[in-house]
Amino acid sequence: MLKVDGLTKKFGELVAVNSLNFEVKEGQIYGIAGPNGAGKSTVYNLITGNYRYEGRIEFDGQDITGLPPYRIAKKGIARTFQVPEIFPSLNVQETIRVGSRFGARGGLDKKHSDEVLNFVGLEEERLQHAGLLNLLGKKKLMVGAALATKPKILMLDEPMAGSNAGEIADLMDLIKKINQQLGITVIIIEHFMKVLTELTETLLIIESGRMICCDRPEIVTSDPRVIESYLGDSYAEDK
Ligand SMILES: Nc1ncnc2c1ncn2[C@@H]1O[C@H](COP(=O)(O)OP(=O)(O)OP(=O)(O)O)[C@@H](O)[C@H]1O
Ligand SMILES: [Mg+2]
Known part of the structure; x- marks a missing residue:
C-alpha cells in the first residue's frame, strides 16, 4: 500500500534519512522505532510532502513523490504529531x-x-x-x-509519549479498533517496545536515518544489532 524507495533527506550536512526502503501492506499495523534523532518523524514529514527529498514514494499504486501536503491528504494519508497540535x-x-x-x-x-x-x-x-x-x-x-x-492510512508519531499505564492501555485499544473495525492501515512510531510488540506485525528499526533491521517484532527485539544500538543490554536481560 505504501512503498518507500531510496528515501533520502539531507538538512545541510546532516543526512537525516539515508537511502531508506520499506513497504507497508494494506491492513497492517506497522511499527517504526529507533534512538532519538534517528529520523523517524522526518520520514513522516517526507511522506506527507512537507519537504523536498530524494527517492520515490508510492501509495495505493500511485507515485506520490513530490506532491504537496493537501494532495497527499486527499489521497488518504493522515498523521498525528509527537506533541498534540x-x-x-x-x-x-x-x-x-x-x-x-x-x-x-x-x-x-x-x-x-x-x-x-x-x-x-x-x-x-x-x-x-x-x-x-x-x-x-x-x-x-x-x-x-x-x-x-x-484516511486509508493513519501515521501516529509517538502516541504514548507522556502517558501513564492506564492511558497507554486506552490508546492501544483505540489503535486496535481503528485498524480492525475501520480497516485503516496504521504506522506507529513508538519508544515503548511492549506497545510495539503487542500491536505490530512488522517493525522497522532505524538509526542515523538508515535501516538497522525490519522483521516481525519478536525477531527484531532479539537481534543483537538492535540490542546494541537501541534497546541496550538491560532490555535483553529483562526479557
Ligand atoms: N527541519 C529540520 N531542519 C534541520 N534539521 C532537522 C529538521 N528536522 C529534523 N532535523 C534533524 O534530523 C534528525 C532526525 O530528526 P527526527 O525528528 O526525524 O528524529 P526522530 O527519530 O523523530 O527523533 P525523536 O525520537 O527524538 O523524535 C535530527 O538530527 C534532527 O535534529
Ligand atoms: Mg520524532
Missing part, C-alpha cells in the same frame, strides 16, 4: 469538523464527524474547548481530527 480556541466538535473539511474526500461530512467523535470517546466533551482537555483527551482529539479526513 490543536486549535485551543475551537471546541472538540469543531476541531473534528476542521479535519473533515481538510481531508475533503467529499468535503465536510457532519455525520461522519459525529461518528468519529463517538468512536474516539469524546462525545461528553463535544462542546468543551480543545485547549482545556487533558493530555489523553488532546491525543484522542488529534486522532479524531485525523480520522475525520477518512
Whole structure:
C-alpha cells in the first residue's frame, strides 16, 4: 500500500534519512522505532510532502513523490504529531469538523464527524474547548481530527509519549479498533517496545536515518544489532 524507495533527506550536512526502503501492506499495523534523532518523524514529514527529498514514494499504486501536503491528504494519508497540535480556541466538535473539511474526500461530512467523535470517546466533551482537555483527551482529539479526513492510512508519531499505564492501555485499544473495525492501515512510531510488540506485525528499526533491521517484532527485539544500538543490554536481560 505504501512503498518507500531510496528515501533520502539531507538538512545541510546532516543526512537525516539515508537511502531508506520499506513497504507497508494494506491492513497492517506497522511499527517504526529507533534512538532519538534517528529520523523517524522526518520520514513522516517526507511522506506527507512537507519537504523536498530524494527517492520515490508510492501509495495505493500511485507515485506520490513530490506532491504537496493537501494532495497527499486527499489521497488518504493522515498523521498525528509527537506533541498534540490543536486549535485551543475551537471546541472538540469543531476541531473534528476542521479535519473533515481538510481531508475533503467529499468535503465536510457532519455525520461522519459525529461518528468519529463517538468512536474516539469524546462525545461528553463535544462542546468543551480543545485547549482545556487533558493530555489523553488532546491525543484522542488529534486522532479524531485525523480520522475525520477518512484516511486509508493513519501515521501516529509517538502516541504514548507522556502517558501513564492506564492511558497507554486506552490508546492501544483505540489503535486496535481503528485498524480492525475501520480497516485503516496504521504506522506507529513508538519508544515503548511492549506497545510495539503487542500491536505490530512488522517493525522497522532505524538509526542515523538508515535501516538497522525490519522483521516481525519478536525477531527484531532479539537481534543483537538492535540490542546494541537501541534497546541496550538491560532490555535483553529483562526479557
Ligand atoms: N527541519 C529540520 N531542519 C534541520 N534539521 C532537522 C529538521 N528536522 C529534523 N532535523 C534533524 O534530523 C534528525 C532526525 O530528526 P527526527 O525528528 O526525524 O528524529 P526522530 O527519530 O523523530 O527523533 P525523536 O525520537 O527524538 O523524535 C535530527 O538530527 C534532527 O535534529
Ligand atoms: Mg520524532
